[in-house]
Amino acid sequence: MSQLTPQVDLEAYSFEGQESEELKDIDQVSDERKAELRMVGVDLDATRSRAGTFLQFDHSTVHCQSTGQGVEVLGIVQALKKYDGLPEYFWKALDKNHDEFTRAASQQDLHGGYFIRTQKGVKVPDPVQTCLFIKGEKVGQNVHNIVVVEEDSEVHIITGCATSHGVMSALHLGISEFYIKKGGKLTFTMVHNWGEEVMVRPRTVGIVEEKGVLQNNYVILKKVKSVESYPTIYLNGPGAIARFNSVIVTPTGSYIDSGNRIVLNAPNTRGEIISRAITTGGTNIARGEIIANAVPARGHLECKGLILGDGIIQAIPELQGRVAGVELSHEAAVGKIAQEEIEYLMARGLDEDEATSTIVRGFLNVDIMGLPKELQASIDQTIADLDASGGM
Amino acid sequence: MLQIENLQVRIGDKEVLKGINMHIEEGETFILFGPNGSGKTTLLMTLMGFAGYEVTAGKIIFKGVDITSLPTYERARLGLGMSFQRPPTIHGLKTKHLVSMCARNRNIDVYAMAQSVNFDKFLDRDINAGFSGGEIKRSELLQLMAQNPDLILFDEPESGVDLENMALIGKTVRTLLDGACDPSPETCMRDLRRRHTTSGLIITHTGYILDYVNADRGQVMYNGVLCCDTRPTRPRDILDHITKFGYKECIRCLN
Structure with missing residues (x-):
């Protein structure tokens, strides 16, 4: 890890005491707040064209509903209660001892997060929108999200992560585990819009079974102190596919170390990582890694950066073929506008x-x-x- | 329309244009011949005001305005347009978006315009990404139709174009310069007359374009200077001469 990476002092944030009341009626949310949420793809005036809506404010799940389109949307705490601790899914894809942040997440109070599960065979017509929002200064938010896409079902989840206008400093710890069953398809779009001193440490692992598809989109355009994110997706079933698209802008003062890892563990799997980065003064470490353990398997990594200003873009594409016959490629380019x-x-x-x-x-x-x-x-x-x- | 006086241009340390004098009248189509490396493209690039083409002497008057040191976009907004020979690919910029930007505040029907150059199927493609020679020309012409300039600079409109495309491209160039060839109920006389004032400066090697446009005058550029002021001579005659004798004749003239 680069020495420049801003270090998180877990002691500097408060992990308790920032509770919010449950919102019985979504119209209780002020217009100003609605506008903040709309910036990250969460539209509270359009809940009817959403298959579900989930809102987490600081340490509380304040709203959670689904419109009965074949997808269950629950707060994680409620889901753990309802399903006896979710023994198949909770901390199953990701190891609690992975690093200091997974350890911290497993030891601190769990503030919430969502549990989203599709019904087998249902293609959910509208997206599910979820929001992980921080509105208090110096709040440490610890959430755990679980998505289960059952066999032959499809869903698009939009997750907006943001801080309220005026919040400068906060810490977001987010554990996410994705389980995509045979023939399932998950489109997962994440939009970040954090405060200028916010530290973000998500840890994400996904497991994709036979012919399952994960399409992951990530957009961050505004200043943040530091994001360190490196979702790992295991394509464990034949014919599984994962695609990552990232759009990252780092203004002066932003330090974003992000990328994706795809592990091709079965024949006929395919992985694609495409990232576009612009720096206007900040630093972006653009990582990407495709590991192939089976054949035939194909992977492509594409990383393009534009430096507008005095920022840094460091592209680190890695390919690991561990068996004869894999097809892995990458192209990386960092430059200026021609x-x-x-x-x-x-x-x-x-x-x-x-x-x-x-x-x-x-x-x-x-x-x-x-x-x-x-x-x-x-x-x-x-x-x-x-x-x-x-x-x- | 265009008046060039004693224009001298340097690229880096190299003097490329060595005192060019040229004028193009309203509605006139001017053909520029010359061997590779003689400075023809440099002249076009300098007229557009691109970086790297340093004017060391002389001036360029366009529609009565001295544009010698104006930025490119101001020249374009004044009514100067150019068809590029090798335009760059801009990823993520769809052809239809660029075409509507070319029109600026004018209202145009991008789709109908694209149909007229058989380019409607390319409107959703990134501009110039993987375009063939003929497709590049059609794309350039479509942008110019949207832009509607008063003087159009064509850098080898026939290069890289197959015969089938040549007819369409030739006809479109003519339409741009002379207005619609065929009387049409959609175009009023005022528009026709206005279009008629469009001037053209065309670089050509092969002369194929002469089969389509009404060329009024022509000159040969050789080693950074214009020779063979052909006031009474038609571009076709110059072409015949070059085809027969090559550019040797020009050297003799210059000496």
Whole structure:
């Protein structure tokens, strides 16, 4: 690990005492707060076009409902009670002793998190939206999320993680375990919008069975002190597929060390990791690792970075073939916007700023994630705002 | 429309254009011949105001405005357009978005416009990503149709184009310069007349484009200077001459 990585002092955050009342009615949430949540893809005015909605504020699960489209949405504490401690799923994919943060997460009070499980064979038509929100200063939030996609079912989960306007410093510990059964498909979209001094330490592991598919999208565009995230996905069944798309912007003061690991453990599995990073002054360590233990198996890693300003992008793509016949490839490029591209657009009448922001938006290429329209619009707006504020 | 006076241009340490004088009238189509490396593309790049083309003397007057030191986008907004020979790919920028940006505040029907150059199927593709020679030309022409400039610079409109595409491209270039060839109920006379004032500066090696456009005048560029002021001569005659004798003739003229 790089020496520059900001270190977390667990003692500096309060892991108790930030409880919130349960929200009986979602309209109790203020318009201002709704706007904050909308920025990360959680639309409380559109709960009818959501298969479920889950809200965690600081140390409390404040709202949890599902609209009966074949998906169960529960708070994790409730789920542990209802299903006798979820012995098949709770701390099963991820080892409690993985590192200091998994240890801390397993020892501190569990504040919440969600349990989402589809019904076998059901393709859930609308996305499930979940929000892990921090509204108190110096709050340490410890959540545990479990997603179970049953056989031949499909669901899109949008998770927005954010701090309230005005919260500078906080710590988010998030344990996530994904279980995708035979023929299941999970699209998991995570949008981060943290306060400027917030430290984020998610730990995520997923297990995908035969012909299961995980499509994972990650977007972080605003300043955060430090994110360290490295989800690992095991493709354990033949024909399983995992795809990761990340769009990461690091303004001055941001330190984001993130990436994905895909382990191809069965024949005919496929893994793809695509990341787009822009720094306007911060640091991004863009990791990616594909490990192939079976044949035939294919993996591709693509990591592109643009440096606009004095930031650092360090691309660390790793490929590990452990058996003859695997096909793994990667391409990584870190550079600047080509003058030729700017001039091409200027010859069509765009001024230099318009040309630059057009190229940047194209580069970030959020389109490929296939997000719901309103989330796409919100991300486009955030990118436009970054442009306007001279952040790019 | 365009007046170039004693234009001298350097790229790095190398003097490429050595005093160019040229004028193009409203509605006129001017053909520029010349061997590889003679400075033709440099002239176009300098007219657009791209970085790396340093004007050391002379000036460029476009529509009465001295544009010699204007940034590229101001020249474009003033009505100068260019068809690129090798445009860059911009990933994530869809062709249709670029076309509508070219139109700026004008209202255009991107889809109908694209259909007219048989390019509607490419509107959702990233601009220039994996385009063939003919596709690049059609894309460039589509952007220019949307942009609607008063003077269009064409850098070898026929390069890399197969015969089938050549007819479409030739006809579109003509439409851009001369207005619609065929009378059409969708275009009023005012628009037709306005389009008629579009001027063109075309670089060509092969001369194929002469089969399609009404070329008014032409000159040969050789080693950074223009020769053979052909006021009475038609571009077709220059082409015939070059085809027969090569550019040797020009050297003789210059000496």
